[in-house]
Amino acid sequence: MSSAGISSVESFTESLEILLEKSRKIKPLGGIEPPLTSTSFDGDVERISAKAKGGVLTSAQDHYAALETACRNIFYNLLASTCSEDISFGEIWNLLDIISVLSDIPLCEPGLVFWLVEELLDSQTIDGCRVIFDYLDSRRERLTARHFKQKQLIILRACNELLRRLSRAEDTVFCGRVFIFMFQSFPLGDRSSVNLRGEYHVENVTVFEKPPVKQTEGSEDVMEVDEKPGTAENENHPLEGFPTVSKPEGNASTLQPVDATAKSVKFDTQDEKPQEPEPDTESLYPVFWSLQDNFSQPTRLFDTQVFSSFKSGLDLTLRKFKAVQQHQHSRGTSKLPSSPPRPLKRKRGDTDSSDDHQKQQLASSFNPRYLTSRDLFELEISDLAFRRHILVQALILVDFLLSLTSKAKRKLEHMSNKSVLYSYTLADEDAKWATATRAEIATYLQQGQEGKFYYRMVDTVLSRDKNWVRWKAEGCPLIEQPPLTAESVLESQKGAAKACAPRRIRPTPMGSLDLGFLSNAGDEGQAQGLEALKNPERYRMPKVEDYKVPIMEDEFDMDMAKTDEEKENAAVAKASKMWRALRIASKSRLNMFDKLEEGKGLDPLFDQPIPAQGDENEPRKEDGKEGVQEGVQEGGEGLNGIKEGGLESVPTAVEAT
Numbered sequence: 001m002s003s004a005g006i007s008s009v010e011s012f013t014e015s016l017e018i019l020l021e022k023s024r025k026i027k028p029l030g031g032i033e034p035p036l037t038s039t040s041f042d043g044d045v046e047r048i049s050a051k052a053k054g055g056v057l058t059s060a061q062d063h064y065a066a067l068e069t070a071c072r073n074i075f076y077n078l079l080a081s082t083c084s085e086d087i088s089f090g091e092i093w094n095l096l097d098i099i100s101v102l103s104d105i106p107l108c109e110p111g112l113v114f115w116l117v118e119e120l121l122d123s124q125t126i127d128g129c130r131v132i133f134d135y136l137d138s139r140r141e142r143l144t145a146r147h148f149k150q151k152q153l154i155i156l157r158a159c160n161e162l163l164r165r166l167s168r169a170e171d172t173v174f175c176g177r178v179f180i181f182m183f184q185s186f187p188l189g190d191r192s193s194v195n196l197r198g199e200y201h202v203e204n205v206t207v208f209e210k211p212p213v214k215q216t217e218g219s220e221d222v223m224e225v226d227e228k229p230g231t232a233e234n235e236n237h238p239l240e241g242f243p244t245v246s247k248p249e250g251n252a253s254t255l256q257p258v259d260a261t262a263k264s265v266k267f268d269t270q271d272e273k274p275q276e277p278e279p280d281t282e283s284l285y286p287v288f289w290s291l292q293d294n295f296s297q298p299t300r301l302f303d304t305q306v307f308s309s310f311k312s313g314l315d316l317t318l319r320k321f322k323a324v325q326q327h328q329h330s331r332g333t334s335k336l337p338s339s340p341p342r343p344l345k346r347k348r349g350d351t352d353s354s355d356d357h358q359k360q361q362l363a364s365s366f367n368p369r370y371l372t373s374r375d376l377f378e379l380e381i382s383d384l385a386f387r388r389h390i391l392v393q394a395l396i397l398v399d400f401l402l403s404l405t406s407k408a409k410r411k412l413e414h415m416s417n418k419s420v421l422y423s424y425t426l427a428d429e430d431a432k433w434a435t436a437t438r439a440e441i442a443t444y445l446q447q448g449q450e451g452k453f454y455y456r457m458v459d460t461v462l463s464r465d466k467n468w469v470r471w472k473a474e475g476c477p478l479i480e481q482p483p484l485t486a487e488s489v490l491e492s493q494k495g496a497a498k499a500c501a502p503r504r505i506r507p508t509p510m511g512s513l514d515l516g517f518l519s520n521a522g523d524e525g526q527a528q529g530l531e532a533l534k535n536p537e538r539y540r541m542p543k544v545e546d547y548k549v550p551i552m553e554d555e556f557d558m559d560m561a562k563t564d565e566e567k568e569n570a571a572v573a574k575a576s577k578m579w580r581a582l583r584i585a586s587k588s589r590l591n592m593f594d595k596l597e598e599g600k601g602l603d604p605l606f607d608q609p610i611p612a613q614g615d616e617n618e619p620r621k622e623d624g625k626e627g628v629q630e631g632v633q634e635g636g637e638g639l640n641g642i643k644e645g646g647l648e649s650v651p652t653a654v655e656a657t
Contacts, residue, residue: 008063012070015048016098020074023094030090032135035142036097049107067108071099075116084128092120093135100143110147111154118158126171129162133177144185155185156192169369188479196476198420200299206292208285208372278323279316285377287313288320292370295393298400302424311433314394318440321387325447328382384448391441392458398441399462401426401434403469415473544589547581548606578602 022041027034038045075095082088099113109115117136121129136143144151159182166175186193294300294310301307371380380386402408404426412421426434445455471477508514554574561567585592585605595604 008066009069009073012048012067013073015044016070016074016095019044019098020091020094023098024091027090027094030087030093032090032093032138035139036094036101038101045101045105048102049105063107064109067102068112071095071108071112071116075119079120079123084124084131096135097139100139104146106147110150113143114151114154114158118154118161121158121162126166126174129165130174133174133181136181137177140181140184148185152186152190152192155182189476191476194472194476196417196419196472198472200297202297204296206289206296206370206372208289209374210286279320281320281378281381284316284320285374288317288377288381289372291317291390291394295397298397299422301397301401302422307430314437317390317394318437318444320381321391321444324381324387325444388445388454391445395438395441395445395458395462398434398438399466402431402438403466405431412470412473415470416475417473420469420473541584544581544585544605547577548602551577551581551602581605 019041022044023036026036026040075092078091078095082091096113096116099108099116102108103110103112117132120132124132144155159178163175163178166178168175182193291310291313294306301310404422404424406425409421409425415421442455442459445458446452471479551574554570554577557570558567558574561570581602582605585602589605592604596602
């Protein structure tokens with residue numbers, strides 16, 4: 001480095017020392033919290049920026065190199081003189097906060113803070129790395145908010161190096177913290193966290209003991225056992241009070257007691273399925289652990305021979321698990337002795353009992369790696385949690401097989417990522433077996449302690465995993481959407497306000513009659529609107545004489561009609577007017593109906609003189625009496641009593657009609 005660069009390093013070192021001195025006053029007790037920002041230093045950060053711009057160095061790279069050298073010198077000095085358990089170790093957290101502030105301006109490389117964190121992780125023990133991750137967890141959002149592309153490779157490299165140092169069995173929780181930090185830091189669709197080619201973890205090989213070699217006959221001396229004395233006598237002279245013993249057929253050497261009182265009963269077993277024997281533990285051991293090869297590399301099942309052995313092995317395992325479950329239920333030991341029953345009530349003040357119980361349950365059911373010793377196999381399969389773990393693995397593999405059916409592959413045939421789309425198609429018989437096996441596993445998982453809840457959790461995870469499989473088959477498109485602009489937000493607010501505003505009532509509802517004519521003003525001398533409706537001609541009953549001229553006009557139209565249709569229309573109009581005239585005349589001129597003849601018109605009604613007083617529609621009493629008298633004379637002696645009784649007690653003809 002040139003002399004100008006050395007002077008710049010010294011200048012930056014002095015400025016950083018001033019910032020560290022102020023940070024000691026802000027955080028006298030050290031510690032991680034609270035984080036330091038640019039406002040915590042009262043403009044000292046701006047002075048460093050002005051010094052960098054007005055310094056001897058001209059290029060930005062020279063400024064970055066000089067400031068990085070100054071930061072590394074201070075960092076190495078603090079790291080050599082402090083321990084992660086001391087209070088003075090908080091100086092490193094302050095330095096990292098200062099570097100984070102400078103990288104945001106930017107006055108140094110954006111990835112400098114994670115370069116130093118990576119070296120800090122390499123220099124500390126596992127316990128010290130836990131403390132460092134406390135700092136990273138508290139600053140994650142701030143450290144990854146800006147310039148993440150320059151930092152992501154450093155974060156990935158540092159976390160992977162730390163995971164290689166950790167033990168999955170002893171540092172399980174810490175491994176989870178590292179993974180969670182990576183998941184929260186990187187975007188969901190980042191290429192570093194997506195297995196685009198669908199590669200399997202084939203390095204995870206399950207090693208188990210090979211079956212012992214069977215010894216041939218004659219290889220070892222067989223112990224000879226003398227027969228018990230008196231066996232023959234006991235056969236010939238059985239003891240009294242004991243059932244007789246029948247000698248078995250063939251060369252069998254065992255004797256079975258026969259109940260003398262038992263009756264021989266025959267059952268029709270044609271419809272019953274033969275009960276399969278319970279698999280032996282010794283013979284199941286190699287078959288059971290060989291399933292792990294298929295679980296870790298499912299593409300092996302594309303071979304017909306491997307698939308047939310897998311089916312037989314899984315069926316044998318399920319039969320054994322069911323037999324173990326039945327034995328435990330019969331003995332009343334379905335619950336594991338290692339997992340004590342959950343307490344119904346908790347004593348007052350005992351706040352940690354539930355947490356301790358959950359930790360004990362987790363510790364009793366979680367294993368980072370299976371123990372494949374032959375001596376432990378019988379104990380393992382009697383563990384309900386172990387059986388559930390194995391069946392969940394089988395459930396995942398069966399779902400993978402069902403995704404290879406012709407019906408399921410048609411849904412993914414247009415996807416872009418062909419590396420996860422296999423050309424192998426599952427046969428119909430194998431698909432039926434996979435469907436039946438999946439239903440059988442689901443039924444088994446729902447049994448036992450909290451089985452319904454356990455299976456619902458597993459089924460939910462597997463159903464959501466199908467969406468991730470489809471997303472990977474589509475080539476992992478971006479999931480996160482770009483932020484909305486201010487204009488789109490304002491436009492959506494206006495649209496929402498318009499949609500929720502009270503609607504104005506329509507002047508004329510849909511389907512209703514327009515009544516605007518009621519308010520329209522008419523010509524001069526003619527009433528219009530509502531006044532026109534008050535005209536007496538609209539509601540006053542017409543007179544009989546009013547139909548005389550219209551009927552004559554209809555008769556004229558009938559005579560002058562040129563077509564049958566015109567003649568028929570005129571006849572209908574004439575009949576309508578005649579019917580209305582007869583109805584009106586029935587109220588006042590009923591006595592004239594006898595003078596009407598069919599086919600000669602209504603001239604007798606029209607020739608009737610008009611009454612001198614009152615309206616024709618209001619018949620007088622004299623007219624009614626005259627009509628009744630004429631009816632009495634024509635009716636004969638049957639109406640003499642009415643005439644003698646007087647007309648006053650008889651209703652008039654108009655009233656009677």
